[in-house]
Amino acid sequence: MAALKMQRLLVWGAKAVSSAPCQQPSSWLCGRANIRKASTYRAAVLREFGQDLQIKDMKRNKLKGNEVRVGVHSCGVNASDILMIENKYDRTLTVPFVPGFEVCGEVLEVGRDVTTMAVGSKVIGINKEGLGGYAEESIISEQNLWTVDHGVSVDHGAALVDTYATALIGLHRRARVHEGSTVLVTAAAGGLGLAAVDLASSVYKAKVIGVCGTEDKAELVRQKGAWAALKYNKKHIEAKVKEVTDGRGVDVVFDAIGGDAFHDCFSWVCHEGTVIVAGFASRVIPNIETGQLLPKAVSLVGLSLSHYQQANNAVYRQVVEDVIDMHEMGLIKPHISARFNIEETAEAFNFMRERKSTGKVILDLI
Ligand SMILES: NC(=O)c1ccc[n+]([C@@H]2O[C@H](COP(=O)([O-])OP(=O)(O)OC[C@H]3O[C@@H](n4cnc5c(N)ncnc54)[C@H](OP(=O)(O)O)[C@@H]3O)[C@@H](O)[C@H]2O)c1
Secondary structure, eight states, X not given: OHHHHHHHHHHTOOOOXXXXXXXXXXXXXXXXXXXXXXXXXXXXXXXXXXXXXEEEEEEOXXXXXXXXXXXXXXXXXXXXXXXXXXXXXXXXXXXXXXXXXXXXXXXXXXXXXXXXXXXXXXXXXXXXXXXXXXXXXXXXXGGGEEEOOTTSXXXXXXXXXXXXXXXXXXXXXXXXXXXXXXXXXXXXXXXXXXXXXXXXXXXXXXXXXXXXXXXXXXXXXXXXXXXXXXXXXXXXXXXXXXHHXXXXXXXXXXXXXOTGGGGGHHHHEEEEEEEEEOOOTXXXXXXXXXXGGTTTTOEEEEOOHHHHHHHOHHHHHHHHHHHHHHHHTTSOOOOEEEEEEGGGHHHHHHXXXXXXXXXXXXXXXX
């Protein structure tokens, strides 16, 4: 059964959102859908760029036909949330706004055109356009929601999709990682890096080398299935790559740091290997001479999950479904290093800025 489901997962056949059955409410809710009668809900609002978020009581807006009101239980705190509140994101935002785009919770109300979920369904939402996840309620269009089994914890639901779906597109769709492939992941204990390590080693059975900032983080990366994990040190990493690949170099480098260190990726990758540009944790976007690609016939692959939403929505919907299926089957599990409540967003941001987080950080809304 599990093998059959995996076979379906990895075929990546496009599946329209309307084909999903309407999920009925279940007892996990403890009736929150029924008990929320207040006319306002609390949200953490950014009023001025660079300032702390403030808690505000918000009035409910009416739903449009394709919209769903979600009672948010957990929201992922992501590196791009910090860029947004500092006005350094690659899209212009206007204050005031409520940050947060990765939520898990329950459906409180559906617009008249919604067909795939009902009041009480448990859902994961990714709402990079509308944001609004740091709040007790959020309005999200049906196209940006996925129903999940009631057995999925709300914290895992809010920690799963953005990083794992990004990593899955990079590793599977673009780099064709398979059993026996060798993959080096930078920032391997971060949200995106640890998802890449988990997928490459647990699902694809690749040999993964993770690099990260401390020995404690390296231990976590090993626990997630990496063949080897070590701290940043150019010489040591080169030696490890030689040892693990018999001197050939790795098939794939998955980089989420950018900056000066990015240039080292070309010394670790093998002939005809692939370097995936997945993020810029260093906040420095590196320039490269295209001549660097020639000696090893390297493929350079850029990747942005949010752009898949527009450019290839079928793949976007499917990859998220696949990640949810893999989690429900127990193949992958996001690591959560810290939880904060709605009054503690400043602490959550600092925890991440100071590189104390591993895997994901979560905001609890209930
Ligand atoms: N392409 C996409 O669609 C997509 C999706 C999600 C995220 N991203 C991007 O990917 C990057 C990483 O995201 P994430 O969720 O993994 O973030 P994260 O959880 O905050 O982890 C980032 C890690 O990068 C490491 N790092 C290395 N050099 C750093 C530096 N100079 N400054 C700060 N951190 C540094 C740190 O770990 P060590 O201390 O171990 O070095 C840090 O914990 C971000 O730029 C994010 O926007 C892209």
